Amino acid sequence: MIRVGMGTDIHRLEMGRPLFLGGISLPWEKGLVGHSDGDCLIHALIDALLGAAGAGDIGRHFPDTDPSYLGIRSTTLLKQTREEILPADTVIYNVDAVVTAEEPRLASFIPTMENRLAEILGIPFSRINIKAKTNEGLGDLGRGEAIAAHVVVLLQLSPHYVD
Numbered sequence: 001m002i003r004v005g006m007g008t009d010i011h012r013l014e015m016g017r018p019l020f021l022g023g024i025s026l027p028w029e030k031g032l033v034g035h036s037d038g039d040c041l042i043h044a045l046i047d048a049l050l051g052a053a054g055a056g057d058i059g060r061h062f063p064d065t066d067p068s069y070l071g072i073r074s075t076t077l078l079k080q081t082r083e084e085i086l087p088a089d090t091v092i093y094n095v096d097a098v099v100t101a102e103e104p105r106l107a108s109f110i111p112t113m114e115n116r117l118a119e120i121l122g123i124p125f126s127r128i129n130i131k132a133k134t135n136e137g138l139g140d141l142g143r144g145e146a147i148a149a150h151v152v153v154l155l156q157l158s159p160h161y162v163d
């Protein structure tokens with residue numbers, strides 16, 4: 001069974017917080033606000049994976065009302081999604097992502113993010129593609145108040161899991 005999944009997320013930026021995005025730490029004066037580390041790219045990726053698997057959404061599996069997830073690294077949540085929620089024989093064909101951030105410029109960090117996410121998912125680096133865009137100065141994203149991510153995945157599930 002070939003299945004597509006999509007996920008989106010947005011988190012506010014706040015001065016003086018560490019910035020985690022795509023599973024890595026970026027040097028920047030602002031960081032993403034969230035119950036976890038605020039990594040909107042990983043959250044969108046988790047929702048895309050769960051969607052493709054017909055397994056609900058990130059809020060169902062990792063509720064932000066649960067204090068055990070307070071401050072947790074999103075890389076941990078992604079690892080748990082891959083290893084404990086998706087069936088073990090799931091094949092992830094590819095991940096395609098768009099991150100919208102006015103600042104900082106992300107281009108030079110993208111290969112490191114792709115490597116990190118590929119490592120966690122246990123797939124070749126070539127199966128992950130991340131694109132960075134600005135919002136052309138428009139709206140909350142354009143004012144640098146938030147970072148947003150959109151992710152699609154294509155995966156193969158065993159028919160016995162789906163039917």
Ligand code: MG
Pocket residue numbers: 009010011034038039040043
């Ligand atoms: Mg989120």
